[in-house]
Amino acid sequence: MKIASIAIVSASALVTLSHAGFTGWTAFVQRSGDYYLVDVFAVTTGEPDRMLNIYDSNVSTTAAGNFFQAAGNASKTWKPDTVTFTSTRAAIDSFMTIGSTRFAGDANVYAGSTTNGDPNFTGTSWNATPASAPANTVPTLAGWYTGDPPTTSLSENLALVSGMRLGTQGDWGSWAGHLVVSASNASIINWAASATVKDTVSGITVQSNFAASFAVPAPGAVALLGLVGIASSRRRRA
DSSP states (O other), X not given: OBOOOOEEEEEEESXXXXXXXXXXXXXXXXXXXXXXXXXXXXXXXXXXXXXXXXXEEEEEEOSTTSSOOXXXXXXXXXXXXXXXXXXXXXXXXXXXXXXXXXXXXXXOOEEOTTEEEOTTSOTTXXXXXXTOOOOOSOOTTXXXXXXXXXXXXXXEEGGGSOSEEEESOOSEEEEEEEEEEESSSOEEEEEEEEEEEEETTTOOEEEEEEEEEEEESOHHHHHHHHHHHHHHHHHHHO
């Protein structure tokens, strides 16, 4: 799997809280074949923090075809696949999650198995039917939550997450979404949402809203590729 270049366009806190809990969004990006895999994390203040839910989201992309969804009822929506367990950080499929699940002896990191969508995931965007089309956009103000916070939503060490990182700095975070877009052209991913995070040591629960925009790949890398193409063309004409 090839790591992609990525740059942040902007990141702004709409509400800033100084105590424990949720402090912003960050992302890790890898390239796999014809796709960029973008894993978004809610940055938290420490290891004991647990993410309870995400709500009032506005998530979009300028990528051609929007977000990519794999075929099949278990994969073509924003619900992680908890039937065949294919919703991993290497999946060529977009989904939302609250935290992660690991199995003994298995190197994969799976989406939180108790993640559920709220009513703002309208129509078949969370639970597909055989006749439904892939849900390649996120409904406005959609939210998702976990039915079992102690099992899946504990923050993890971000230093151990694969891919190139950008966005809000911090050592800990909870996995919030896996977004897959085409690598054929540069694109922007806009991610804004509120989250509820609980510090299990202090008992403090924090709710706040942050927004970030990610460029895939980095604009500088695109320009460099263009210059390389021009130089190569000139050499061929000489």
